[in-house]
Amino acid sequence: MQAFDLQVNRKKFHDYKVVTKETPTAADLADGQILVKVDQFAFTANNITYAAVGEVVGYWKFFPVSADWGIIPVWGFADVIASKNEGITVGERFYGYYPMGSHLIMSPAKVKSTNFMDGIEHRQALPLIYNNYINTKTDPGYSKDGEAIQSLFRPLFTTSFLIDDFMADNDFFGGQNIILTSASSKTAIGLAALLAQRKRESKLNIIGLTSTGNMNFVRGLGYYDSVLSYDQVHQLANDKASVIVDFSGNAQLQENLQSHLGSQLVYNCLVGMVDWTQRGGAKSAATNGKFFFAPSQAVKRNKEWGVAGFQQRIGMAWIKFTSQIGNWMTVKEADGVDELAQLYLPMLEGKMDPKVGHIVQL
Numbered sequence: 001m002q003a004f005d006l007q008v009n010r011k012k013f014h015d016y017k018v019v020t021k022e023t024p025t026a027a028d029l030a031d032g033q034i035l036v037k038v039d040q041f042a043f044t045a046n047n048i049t050y051a052a053v054g055e056v057v058g059y060w061k062f063f064p065v066s067a068d069w070g071i072i073p074v075w076g077f078a079d080v081i082a083s084k085n086e087g088i089t090v091g092e093r094f095y096g097y098y099p100m101g102s103h104l105i106m107s108p109a110k111v112k113s114t115n116f117m118d119g120i121e122h123r124q125a126l127p128l129i130y131n132n133y134i135n136t137k138t139d140p141g142y143s144k145d146g147e148a149i150q151s152l153f154r155p156l157f158t159t160s161f162l163i164d165d166f167m168a169d170n171d172f173f174g175g176q177n178i179i180l181t182s183a184s185s186k187t188a189i190g191l192a193a194l195l196a197q198r199k200r201e202s203k204l205n206i207i208g209l210t211s212t213g214n215m216n217f218v219r220g221l222g223y224y225d226s227v228l229s230y231d232q233v234h235q236l237a238n239d240k241a242s243v244i245v246d247f248s249g250n251a252q253l254q255e256n257l258q259s260h261l262g263s264q265l266v267y268n269c270l271v272g273m274v275d276w277t278q279r280g281g282a283k284s285a286a287t288n289g290k291f292f293f294a295p296s297q298a299v300k301r302n303k304e305w306g307v308a309g310f311q312q313r314i315g316m317a318w319i320k321f322t323s324q325i326g327n328w329m330t331v332k333e334a335d336g337v338d339e340l341a342q343l344y345l346p347m348l349e350g351k352m353d354p355k356v357g358h359i360v361q362l
């Protein structure tokens with residue numbers, strides 16, 4: 001297989017190209033480095049958001065190409081095919097953050113039997129969570145059969161878990177109506193599933209906002225108490241304190257919600273930006289919003305619960321949530337670089353079926 005990267009024009013995301021290159025070998029490694037071959041990864045709107053906020057948040061810096069072109073990061077699995085690091089052997093398989101491409105040279109640091117950090121220089125100023133690679137050999141949660149679900153949901157459901165926990169930790173800021181935009185997205189679904197479990201102890205009313213075509217799907221999930229389309233915002237009850245959890249990032253939707261809810265809007269939590277073409281412009285941005293920074297809540301809970309306590313809680317929630325995924329989602333594999341390239345534009349334009357989870361197998 002010839003090595004390749006899928007590169008995206010950093011200013012015009014519709015402009016993309018598959019760039020083939022000479023396949024790296026052991027001869028390209030410095031002492032301490034490893035070469036991995038990316039085997040499979042998930043592709044969701046989250047990866048498009050990495051591009052949308054790439055300049056501001058720094059996502060283009062993980063796998064740099066040039067000032068004009070970038071590689072979108074993905075979550076998945078890769079195999080070590082050459083190693084000059086005495087702690088890592090050829091054949092080991094790691095879960096983590098990889099380029100949308102076939103090969104990566106890494107500089108493992110802090111190597112343990114469980115994981116390592118990529119110590120390559122250009123990544124050192126970037127958030128640590130993205131530099132951590134987990135060894136499948138020792139990961140208690142790993143199974144070969146569970147790889148697709150892990151790639152698709154591990155980063156997304158961790159965020160769902162942390163938002164749910166952050167909200168509960170703050171008594172939902174006094175809100176009773178919890179409104180999730182892009183309600184058909186996997187991260188929103190994970191959150192809705194967790195919120196639904198809290199209904200026994202609270203009077204939460206979980207409302208999903210979605211596009212007209214996805215309403216039946218979102219209703220059928222059974223996690224939302226009610227589901228409205230984006231042009232039905234005026235039908236939202238605005239007689240109770242309300243919280244928005246925004247995965248859409250659509251500026252007009254924010255404006256509509258803010259003016260409709262008025263003083264009943266007690267917290268506006270900004271998480272995603274799936275609708276990346278509609279995020280700004282002349283319309284009001286999320287003036288009342290607060291960006292959700294998942295690592296802060298994770299750090300807080302790791303301190304309060306301990307690392308093991310945190311892992312245990314998220315692990316229990318994960319088992320419950322993933323046991324239900326088969327009821328609403330099927331995994332579809334794209335085979336190789338050509339099928340990956342065919343997926344790219346529909347994913348960019350939001351033309352994907354929420355009932356399908358896309359895995360790219362290289």
Ligand SMILES: NC(=O)c1ccc[n+]([C@@H]2O[C@H](COP(=O)([O-])OP(=O)(O)OC[C@H]3O[C@@H](n4cnc5c(N)ncnc54)[C@H](OP(=O)(O)O)[C@@H]3O)[C@@H](O)[C@H]2O)c1
Pocket residue numbers: 044045046047049050155156159181182183184185186187188209210211214247248271272273274275276292293294347348349350351352353354
């Ligand atoms: N801040 C964080 O730490 C964090 C962590 C995880 C995820 N997120 C964010 O959460 C969002 C959801 O990610 P995901 O991977 O869960 O998404 P996903 O499952 O791929 O979401 C698909 C849904 O998003 C909407 N959508 C997708 N592309 C669109 C487009 N181009 N224009 C308009 N709507 C579009 C549609 O929902 P509707 O029809 O329901 O509108 C679609 O069914 C992303 O923005 C992601 O970056 C943030």
